[in-house]
Amino acid sequence: MKKKPFQKKELDEFKKVILKRKDQLIEGIQTISENTLKTSQKDAAGDISGYSYHMADQATDTFDREFSLGLASNEREMVHELDEALNRMDEGTYGICESCKTPIAKARLKAVPYARMCVKCQQAKEKK
Ligand SMILES: [Zn+2]
Numbered sequence: 001m002k003k004k005p006f007q008k009k010e011l012d013e014f015k016k017v018i019l020k021r022k023d024q025l026i027e028g029i030q031t032i033s034e035n036t037l038k039t040s041q042k043d044a045a046g047d048i049s050g051y052s053y054h055m056a057d058q059a060t061d062t063f064d065r066e067f068s069l070g071l072a073s074n075e076r077e078m079v080h081e082l083d084e085a086l087n088r089m090d091e092g093t094y095g096i097c098e099s100c101k102t103p104i105a106k107a108r109l110k111a112v113p114y115a116r117m118c119v120k121c122q123q124a125k126e127k128k
Contacts, residue, residue, distance in 0.1 A: 006095055010106075015089060017113045022082045029072045029079075078114075085114040097121055 088094040095104050099121035108115055
């Protein structure tokens with residue numbers, strides 16, 4: 001039997017929070033990518049200083065991109081977590097601990113709307 005720990009109204013509230021966070025994250029990722037693009041364009045335009053500067057540009061470019069991808073990957077990961085939480089809402093498993101199958105405390109979900117586990121299981125997992 002499926003447990004339904006939330007009223008639809010409550011779920012909608014969490015959904016709003018998750019969607020808002022997702023928007024903010026995606027905006028953040030776009031800002032990082034745009035800044036990287038601008039920076040490497042500026043570098044490419046300004047760098048006329050030396051020999052084989054094309055090679056140097058390429059190296060810098062790659063480095064910048066990898067660096068910002070690294071920065072953005074945490075955000076991407078988080079977007080993925082939020083998507084998963086939305087999926088669980090559709091499946092009716094949102095707010096149920098993946099480990100012990102009991103409802104996750106609402107206070108926890110308010111702080112961490114994409115939480116998969118209750119505090120107890122999360123702590124047990126982190127101790128391992
Ligand atoms: Zn649990």
